[in-house]
Amino acid sequence: EKWKARIPRAQDAKPFSDLKEEWNDFEEKAELLIRYGVKACSFTFGLPPEETAEKLKKSGCFLFGTATTPEEAKVFEERGMDAVILQGIEAGGHRGSFLPVKGEPALGLMALIPQAKDALNIPVIAAGGIFDRRGVQAARCLGADGVQVGTPFLLCEESSASPAYQKAIAESKGADTRLTTLFSGKQARGIVNQFMKTYEADEGNTLPYPLHNTLTKPMRGHAAQSGDAEYMSLWAGQSAAKLEGPTDVRTVLDRLCES
Numbered sequence: 001e002k003w004k005a006r007i008p009r010a011q012d013a014k015p016f017s018d019l020k021e022e023w024n025d026f027e028e029k030a031e032l033l034i035r036y037g038v039k040a041c042s043f044t045f046g047l048p049p050e051e052t053a054e055k056l057k058k059s060g061c062f063l064f065g066t067a068t069t070p071e072e073a074k075v076f077e078e079r080g081m082d083a084v085i086l087q088g089i090e091a092g093g094h095r096g097s098f099l100p101v102k103g104e105p106a107l108g109l110m111a112l113i114p115q116a117k118d119a120l121n122i123p124v125i126a127a128g129g130i131f132d133r134r135g136v137q138a139a140r141c142l143g144a145d146g147v148q149v150g151t152p153f154l155l156c157e158e159s160s161a162s163p164a165y166q167k168a169i170a171e172s173k174g175a176d177t178r179l180t181t182l183f184s185g186k187q188a189r190g191i192v193n194q195f196m197k198t199y200e201a202d203e204g205n206t207l208p209y210p211l212h213n214t215l216t217k218p219m220r221g222h223a224a225q226s227g228d229a230e231y232m233s234l235w236a237g238q239s240a241a242k243l244e245g246p247t248d249v250r251t252v253l254d255r256l257c258e259s
């Protein structure tokens, strides 16, 4: 009730569902991947059930899991994943963390890649803050077998990111992003805006994911429609400041591959 009173438009939010309900159609989704012969599937926020992972693998689907610590990477390997995505603290969007930690659930890629690489026997893919060839080379130097890139694609003409969101990324400076739980109840990296500033002191007092996400949905939807960047989630990684738009997917890929 406290958050409902503070978050704009939260009164219009749908009734709460819990994580269990969110999982209702999980097996159905897995069956669709098998039926349509999907060749790759990536998991985040935790492990898929053992049986589901086995079924998908048998169907020829290449499986990825998102890990934020060497320990999470190891349990993904043990669950039969074909490769692990190492999500560094630099990465935009939600954190895939799912195991308890003593310290922060967020390592920089510089520390994470070699630790995970040495502990695993499957390929590791580095994700977070990479936007050009230099990042790819650095990740490979540290032991990564590949990279995953998200934020640079948001400024592409092929992206469905709203103009206000794209403008916020294009105009952002070096340290304009931070981790927040204020939009969904789960840590995610985005460009700081008015909503994040207003409730900064309440980081950590949010409802758990996905409940908080449900409460902010009408506010985020309205902000997206009206082009108001101050009340939408501006998910972006630490590469945001180096990005210029408009661009396209070919150009982003060329920058990553150029020698």
Ligand SMILES: Cc1cc2nc3c(=O)[nH]c(=O)nc-3n(C[C@H](O)[C@H](O)[C@H](O)COP(=O)(O)O)c2cc1C
Binding pocket: 042, 043, 044, 066, 087, 090, 091, 092, 093, 094, 127, 128, 129, 130, 148, 149, 150, 151, 152, 235, 236, 237, 238, 239
């Ligand atoms: C807007 C946005 C949405 C994302 N959505 C997902 C998602 O649904 N599933 C997922 O596994 N990762 C998601 N990611 C994370 C990316 O797959 C990738 O790991 C990350 O963007 C890499 O860091 P970078 O943004 O600094 O390039 C998202 C990232 C962004 C920026």
